[in-house]
Amino acid sequence: MIPESRRDEVVIAGGGMAGIVAASILATAGVPVLLIDENEHLGGQYLRSPSPALGPSLGREHERERRLGLELAAELAGHKVLLLNNSRILGIYPDRELLVETDGQRTMAVHAQFLLLAPGARERFLPFPGWTLPGVLSAGALQTLLKGQGILPAESIVLAGSGLFLLAAAAETVRAGGKVTAVLEATPFARKLGLLRPLLALPGKSAEGLGLLATLLAHRVPLRHRTVVVRAEGEGRLERIVTARLDDHGKPIATSEQTHPCECLALGGGFVPNIELAQLAGIEPVFNPRRGGWVVPVADSQETKVDHVYAAGEITGIGGAAKARIEGEIAARAILRAMGLGQSDEEDRLRARLRRRQQRQVAFADRFNTRFVFPAALWQDIPDETLLCRCEDVSMSEVRQALAAGYTSLQSLKTVVRVGMGECQGRTCGPILQEVFAAIAPEGAPPLPPPTVRPPVKPAALESLANFF
Amino acid sequence: MPPTGARRIATIDRRERITLRVNQREIEAYRGESVLAALLAAGFWILRRSTARGECRGPLCGMGVCYDCLVTIDGRPHQRACQVEVAPGMEVTVAAGEALRDP
Numbered sequence: 001m002i003p004e005s006r007r008d009e010v011v012i013a014g015g016g017m018a019g020i021v022a023a024s025i026l027a028t029a030g031v032p033v034l035l036i037d038e039n040e041h042l043g044g045q046y047l048r049s050p051s052p053a054l055g056p057s058l059g060r061e062h063e064r065e066r067r068l069g070l071e072l073a074a075e076l077a078g079h080k081v082l083l084l085n086n087s088r089i090l091g092i093y094p095d096r097e098l099l100v101e102t103d104g105q106r107t108m109a110v111h112a113q114f115l116l117l118a119p120g121a122r123e124r125f126l127p128f129p130g131w132t133l134p135g136v137l138s139a140g141a142l143q144t145l146l147k148g149q150g151i152l153p154a155e156s157i158v159l160a161g162s163g164l165f166l167l168a169a170a171a172e173t174v175r176a177g178g179k180v181t182a183v184l185e186a187t188p189f190a191r192k193l194g195l196l197r198p199l200l201a202l203p204g205k206s207a208e209g210l211g212l213l214a215t216l217l218a219h220r221v222p223l224r225h226r227t228v229v230v231r232a233e234g235e236g237r238l239e240r241i242v243t244a245r246l247d248d249h250g251k252p253i254a255t256s257e258q259t260h261p262c263e264c265l266a267l268g269g270g271f272v273p274n275i276e277l278a279q280l281a282g283i284e285p286v287f288n289p290r291r292g293g294w295v296v297p298v299a300d301s302q303e304t305k306v307d308h309v310y311a312a313g314e315i316t317g318i319g320g321a322a323k324a325r326i327e328g329e330i331a332a333r334a335i336l337r338a339m340g341l342g343q344s345d346e347e348d349r350l351r352a353r354l355r356r357r358q359q360r361q362v363a364f365a366d367r368f369n370t371r372f373v374f375p376a377a378l379w380q381d382i383p384d385e386t387l388l389c390r391c392e393d394v395s396m397s398e399v400r401q402a403l404a405a406g407y408t409s410l411q412s413l414k415t416v417v418r419v420g421m422g423e424c425q426g427r428t429c430g431p432i433l434q435e436v437f438a439a440i441a442p443e444g445a446p447p448l449p450p451p452t453v454r455p456p457v458k459p460a461a462l463e464s465l466a467n468f469f
Numbered sequence: 470m471p472p473t474g475a476r477r478i479a480t481i482d483r484r485e486r487i488t489l490r491v492n493q494r495e496i497e498a499y500r501g502e503s504v505l506a507a508l509l510a511a512g513f514w515i516l517r518r519s520t521a522r523g524e525c526r527g528p529l530c531g532m533g534v535c536y537d538c539l540v541t542i543d544g545r546p547h548q549r550a551c552q553v554e555v556a557p558g559m560e561v562t563v564a565a566g567e568a569l570r571d572p
Contacts, residue, residue, distance in 0.1 A: 038533055040554055045532060051554060054501025055482040086552075122534045134514040134527025135472075141531025144551075149506035150481035155473035176478050236525040237472070237514060263472040390529070390537055393521035422520065423536035423547070428529070459536075459547075 004108040008034040010335060011098065011112035013089055013277055016044020017069050017321045018118035018313030018328035024072045025332035027079035029341055034110065035076075036084045036100060038458075042073050044120050045140060046321045048148040057147075059175070063208055065321045091455030092280040096308060101460050114308050114335050117278055118328065121271040121292065121314035124431045126161065126186075126374050127386045127396070129231045131267065135238025139169040139268030152178045154264035158241060160184040160229045161268040163372040164209070167223075169266060171212045174219040181262070182222045184243060186378070189225040191371045198364050204322065205364065228252060228378065232265060241265055250375020270372060271318045272431040279453040281309050287447045290366045291317025293434055294450045300355060301334035302327055310335065319365035326358045379439035388436070389429040391422020399433065403440060410451045423459050426451050475509035489559040498555045505531065505538055505550035508563065516540055516550060517564045540564070 010026055012019045015037035023033045035042075041051055047069045050057050061067045076083075084102055091099035096112040123138045125131065139159060145151040156179040159166045170180045199206045216223065224243075230252050231242040241262040244252035271292055275285045278296040283304045285294040295317045302310045312331040313324035333351060336342040382388075384397035398417045405416075410426065410433060413419050419433065420426030430451055437448040477483070477499075485500040491511060498507035505528055508516065515525045516538050528538040531551050538550040541562035550561075 039552070050481045051501035053484070053554070054499055055484040057480060058482055059480045122532075123530060132519070132524060132526060134516070134525055137528055138530050141528060141551075144531040145475075145506065145509070146478075146480075149502055150478050150483070151475050151506045151509055152478050153475045153509060155476075176480055178478075237527075239472075390526070390535065391520065393519050393524070423539070424534060428535050 004106070005110070006034075006108065007111045008032065008113065010034070010114045010116065011036065011096075011110060012116045012118060014044065014118035014120055014313070015039070015042040015083070015085075016118060016120045016313060017046055017065075017324040018331070019044070019116070020047070020069060020073050020076060021325050021328035022116055022118065022312065022332035022335075023081045024076055024079065025329060026335065027076070027081050029336055030080070031336070031339070031341075033079075033081045034084060034112075035081055036087050036089060038086070038088050040085055042076065042083065042085070043069070045144065046324075047073060048144050050148060050150065054149075057150075062175075062211060064204060065208075065325065069321065069325065088458045088460070089277055089280075090457055090460055092277060092282075094282075096281075099455060101456075101458075104460075107460070112308075114338070115281070115310070116302075116331050116335070117281070117296070117304075117309065117311045117315055118313045118324070119274040119277055119315055121273050121318060122427060122431075123267075124269040124272050124292075124435070125267055125428065126228075126269045126378055126435075127382060127388055127432060128229060129383055129386050130233055130238070132387050132390055133232050133234050133238045134236070135234065135263055136232055136265045136267065139166055139266045142266040143169045143172055146172050146176050152176055155179060156181045157264045157266055158182050158184065158229075158260070158262050159266045159268065160186075160227075160241075160243075161270075162186045162374055163268050163270050164212075164368070165270075166266075166268045167212045167216060169268065170221055171215040174215060174221060180216075180219070180221045181260070182224055183216075184227040184229060185223065185225050186228050186246065186374050187225065187372055195368060195371060198367050202360060202364055229265065230257065232262075238263055238265060246375065246378075250377035251381065252378075269374060270369070271314065273315045273318060275315060275450065276453045276457050278304065278309075278311060278315060279450065280455065280457055281306050283309070283311075285450055288317060289438075289447075290369050291319070292369065293431060293447075300330075301337075302331035303334060308338070317362065317365065318369055319361050323358060323361035323365060326354055326361060330354050330358065374435070376439040379435045382436065388432050389419040389422065389426075391424050391428075392418045392420075394419040394429070396436075399436065403437070408437070408441075408448070410448060420451060425458070474512050474514075477510055487555065487557040489555055489557070489561060491561045492563055500555065500557075502555050503551055504540065504542060504548075504553045504555055504559070504561060507555050508540075508550055508561070513563055515563075
């Protein structure tokens with residue numbers, strides 16, 4: 001059977017903020033765009049909204065950035081953009097030849113003249129015993145359920161981890177009528193004071209931050225610094241959490257342990273760029289702990305080292321929705337220029353302006369990301385019984401023994417303890433191993449290399465690949 | 470303290486009520502919801518047993534990354550409940566766990 005194949009001027013991978021903005025600019029300039037997204041609906045994580053079939057959202061949009069993105073997404077419908085939803089890029093071959101799976105049923109070959117990678121980020125977790133219990137979910141999942149589904153996962157919720165995103169998810173929860181019992185932030189309060197000045201330099205961000213704090217204060221949400229969940233317990237389901245304060249070295253203080261009943265715990269530990277598609281395209285990632293770990297390096301135009309392949313948004317370094325929007329615009333304008341369109345003095349000035357705005361966002365993100373970092377002691381001292389790999393049930397003790405025995409690459413760890421061999425293909429445990437390794441390795445040791453990636457980069461049904469062989 | 474479970478909140482103007490079957494029982498859902506949302510609202514938190522140890526698992530990431538919300542949908546195994554929208558008459562099989570309360 002001959003598989004379907006098509007040629008496209010511009011293919012955008014990822015329908016989040018960066019992808020939507022880029023598609024909108026290209027389409028407005030008359031360039032046909034194929035937008036490939038894994039979800040049922042456009043928007044990615046940040047712009048998550050109810051499915052049109054479910055019904056309109058009744059809540060007010062509190063964030064300017066979200067209003068902007070949602071407007072652009074709504075306008076895309078009237079443009080020359082072909083949306084391939086429910087679809088995944090499984091492989092990228094030389095000269096931007098893509099293997100794409102749609103609807104989990106069939107695959108097709110797509111040739112892209114230009115390729116923009118905007119696959120976003122995923123969450124990082126600091127594991128502890130019991131974090132695999134049903135009832136423990138990510139802060140991102142909590143927000144997705146609230147914004148996209150109108151589901152409150154429990155009457156009262158505890159949020160724990162580190163980062164402003166915890167506060168955003170907490171605010172979302174109380175606005176939706178839920179109760180947030182506490183927000184537990186692992187880092188000390190004093191670390192945040194240094195953020196005030198850079199925050200004031202970005203009026204959009206400071207207004208957003210103040211809005212969050214006002215909401216949390218109004219709902220009397222307790223915010224505890226230097227506090228972590230050390231254990232989650234329950235019979236087949238989350239019933240209790242044990243919290244502890246951290247000492248000056250970032251170690252939990254045993255005498256400060258407290259047990260609280262809890263049926264829903266939402267975890268947030270920052271974000272990790274999704275670099276797998278770039279690796280498939282032959283781009284070498286670089287390690288930048290201030291930007292979330294392994295990131296894709298790009299030129300001022302957002303072009304990568306591979307010709308005609310661009311990258312925008314979280315993939316180039318964790319920095320949030322405004323950075324993604326600006327980078328999506330820079331990439332789209334660079335692609336237009338490479339096509340011989342849109343060359344003018346005015347365009348040059350606009351490009352310079354966008355670049356300055358992007359640099360402000362990146363500078364803020366750098367300071368921000370370095371302030372919400374779990375203390376190394378927490379990674380070093382993960383208790384032996386803690387599961388690191390949820391797919392294959394691999395514990396910290398197995399990983400610890402393998403590391404001590406000299407298996408210090410993800411590849412070799414996979415072989416000896418099966419970590420990262422499951423269905424998520426190491427997406428959840430990979431960033432965890434990265435941090436564990438960094439905390440255990442001697443100072444100055446090179447970072448754990450990212451896992452090697454080969455197609456299919458996401459699990460695909462054999463039947464959908466069948467028409468290819 | 471008995472768990473309260475998940476519930477639908479009035480932040481969305483829901484349009485069309487449908488029913489699907491989960492482990493042979495009829496549950497209520499709304500067109501456009503994810504299977505995960507419908508399962509949680511019906512009291513199903515425990516969705517599968519882990520591969521090696523057989524431990525109870527439920528959703529973690531809610532965005533298609535973690536593969537911890539795998540269920541069988543209309544006979545197709547290993548489907549991510551968070552990535553699939555409900556349809557009338559859909560048959561979902563949850564490999565582990567009982568609903569927290571009667572739907």
